[in-house]
Structure formats: C-alpha cells, structure tokens
Amino acid sequence: MTNEIVIAQTTSDNEDQAKALARGAVESKLAAGVHIDAPITAFYWWKGKVETAHEWRISYMTTTDRLPALEAWLHEKHPYDVPQWITLPVTGGSEAYLSWVVAETARD
Template structure:
C-alpha cells in the first residue's frame, strides 16, 4: 500500500554529523521528522575485530514512497563504509500523526 509509515534508522559517531543528517533529510522532505538518540555504545565485528564505539542513533519518520530516495540520499551523505540502515514498519498510531508524516514527505 502506498504511503505506509516506516521508521528508518542509522547510526553515526559524531553528534554534529547526526544533526546534519537529520536536518538535511527534513529539509529535503525525505522525512517528516527525525529523532536523534543520546550517545549509545555500539559493539560490533569489523574487519575481524570486535570494536566498541560511541554513536548517535538517527530515526527517520517517513513513508514507503519516500524510503528509496531517503536511502539513496543517506548513502551519498553518510561517511561510513557500511552504515547501519534498517527500516521498521509502523503498525499503528494516531491518525493525525500518521497523516502528518505523509503530508510532510509529499513533494509540492
């Protein structure tokens, strides 16, 4: 179904870059809104080593219609070789909020 709501997430190791990725997506109408979580600790495998890093989680509220453009935009802007990119379906919520997400991500 067109315009289903999703939350797309990535992480980055710099708060200023997190803010830039958030603002750029909203200004481009790729996301209606973005949440940046306080620093989290990431533990992961990278090049045969266990790494630990401080990161900021960025959650984009968008639609399935805008998701491909958001993913392509983020791929160009994100400095990581392999950035986290996951999407979570929104299975419910207030009709007013869900309508707002659709309205704000629709190009004029």
C-alpha cells in the same frame, strides 16, 4: 491512507554529523521528522575484530514512497563505508500523526 509509514534508522559516531543527517533529510522532505538518541555504546565486528564506539542513533519518520530516495540520499551523505540502515514498519498510531508524516513528505 495510501502510503505506509516506516521508521528508518542509521547511526553516526559524531553528534554534529548526526544533526546534519537529520536536518538535511527533513529539509529535503525525505522525512517528516527525525529523532536523535543520546550517545549509545555499540559493539560490532569490523575487519575481523570486535570494535566499540559511541554513536548517535538517528530515526527517520517517513513513508514507503519516500524510503528509496531517503536511502539513496543517506548513502550519499553518510561518512561510514557501511552505514547501518534498517527500516521498521509502523503498524499503528495516531491517525493525525500518520497523516502528518504523509503530508510532510509529499513531493512538491
């Protein structure tokens, strides 16, 4: 397989926004699939104080080839000033699933 598979993650404080960020990435073929986790509680430093929020974690299944375009798209669409953006390498998995991710994110 020529493309490596990655899981890229961000969060949103709004479920509808999380769904829009998920659907838009799949419709744009930037991600083969997206999972949205149920609300989680986040604690973080922001502007000198500790904040608490309920957020939805959004996990994108994509390839290293599509990752730069997905990141650019996400930063354009995301309402946060500094959205979480991390990537996790996929070091193994079902060959059929990994091939599906590559096929679904192939550029037209």
